Amino acid sequence: MSKVVMTAFVEHWLAALLLALVVFLVKNRFNHGFQKYPGPFLASLTDWWRFFDVLGRRPEVTHIKLHKKHGDIVRLGPNVLSFANPAALRTIYGLSKGFVKSDFYPVQQALAKGSRLPTLFSTTDENYHAQLRRCISSAFSMTALIQYEPFVDEAMLKFLEQTESLFSSKFAVCDFARWLQWYAFDAIGAITYSKRHGFIDNAEDIDGMVSHLGWLFSYVAPVCSLTQTIVRSV
Template identity: 45%
Template sequence: MGLADVTILCCVLLAATELARRLYKRRRLGTIRGPFLASLSNFYRFFRVIRGDAHLRDIALHRKYGNVVRLGPNVVSIGSPLAIPQIYGITAKHQKSDFYPVNQTYSRGRLIPGLFSTTDDKLHRHMKRPIAGLYSMSNVIGYEPLIDKTTELFISQIEEKFARTGERCSLSDWLQFYAFDVMGDVTFSRRLGFLEQGIDVEGMMEKIWHRFKYFAAVGQLPWLDILWDKSPVWNALLPQKSSPIVAFSASHSIRRLNGDPPQVREKSAEGARDTSTQDFLSGFIATKQKDISVPDWYVTAWTTSNLLAGSDTTAIYLRAVFYYLLKNKDSLNRLVAEILDLDSQGRLSNIISWKESKEMPFLDACIKEAGRLHPPIGLPLERVIAHGGINIEGVHIPEGTVVGINAWVVQRDLNVFGQDADDWRPERWLCEEQKRKEMERAMFVFGAGHRSCLGKNIALTELYKLIPQILRRFKIELVKPNEEWIVENHWVAKQKAIDVYFRERHRV
């Protein structure tokens, strides 16, 4: 037998092995309904994601096939809110899938596992445990002075550039400028310059968006990542490569680790500012100094997670609240009345505090409803079923199967939220406690369990403080009230085309 014959035989054997593997997986989940093409190849998922509307497709699939839907040869989407604790609960043993490491970034040629991207639960616990307390609501409230400084600048810029001039404002962009600069302030005691300059500084927002596009698509076929971004050949050609956000985080982390205090850096960067409030980086470094087992790269990973996870998602949530309010004038007028009533009683500070915002029940209802209808994450949060498998909705899902819940699906569950689940109705949250708790259990905006969003309380603080602050100060109108926004879902369901006019509100 010649070399050519051996080569052909090997190719045939490999093809036969791959075919047998696919047939086995297809048969193993054969009782689970879904699109036929999904049972054959993960390329179905790849093309589903690159279209940018997977969140809408997932809703439609679940309403067609039920709460358990097949999305790939070994991938199942779950649409039941009751399955959230089963899959993501504190005691659940299901690990993250190979989807997540695609999001790992480089710092000087080294891959940096993050709290979000690592599939190693032991590493995750080691990275999270020493800093979890920094993200508690009681601790985040301590960062209010830093958030307030950025809020003051945001209000000042909106007034100067738009309210006084009558120019249209790209609210889509400016809310992200705000979210980015807040995270810079609470993490480094230094804004990143988005609000001061009114632009996407160094194209950072666009670079992160392209990174999300890569992650969302290639994550459906993780082996592609080995051929491209994580390719040994590619990395050999760029041995010191770093992503822009990681490079920024690393430079500030290293400077602080080397003894550059925030007070010195603040004077050189932006003039004298109140630095009495400790930032996250100070907390991270204090943690490292107390625990010698914490390597330097943890600090870079922690600060990078703050910037990456805390800017886009918070901006998306803020956009959703304002968009739905501006599209539903009755809700907007009711919320403004609630805010101005408290203001007229002298119960609101110059910069509204977290505590004061919690006295606004309709604000709370609007924020919950916006997060329900437009959660920032638009794809399922994947987990690999642990030994023994699980039963969901009477369907057995064997171990090794990748399952996931998409917040866009469970948060429009007709059984929980009613036949108007697709409609904006914040009043649904102003109900008896039992019903409200049932709806809250179905909310998946920030994930669930021990791998849920660590920065949830930072995002909530921004939301509950900024929204009433803007509405108290300005009247807002959509430039094109009869047109819809544009939503592209590439991991995050990012909105565009929210242009508004600002006018100053004359307070009594």
């Protein structure tokens, strides 16, 4: 019997593969009843649609357009829904709500001696997340945040001083988005290390940190999306 099946497959392998592909796409299309949610037709068939959208580096533009067209819930993949209603945040991101992080996150974990190093952001283990969160939660209490205020004020005053000196007083053009990034890095640096990195003081990207992170995020987004696509296609 197996020989007959093998012979039939060899003779009709193309038709068999096409049939398997059709079954796979139909299964994706009607996955968990998601066909009732609006969205791009190709997105309902395969995650490759979302990968190529992310590859363009501006998926948020696509998402905004789709939500304007279809409403609060849009289907972006066979098993992916995008929610635009803020009321869904607590349900989706709340602890012990039954929603587990996708394969997008582990890809971003660092490696040390062949072992993964999950962080508060990249871990998909809720118990590990809860333990790690308890270790640092006191640093984000209101009492602690008030103590950080002088560091933020100092960075803000330096920011105003530099932008006044370099731009306002000279009626020069300021790349405000870049300067806000520098301010954020210096303010967080002051809170963390009690000393600013020097972005604002030197009016430059210290050690290329901002540009490196920009490159990293540009790389991580399509790679993580590709990983999800491959995992779900296997």
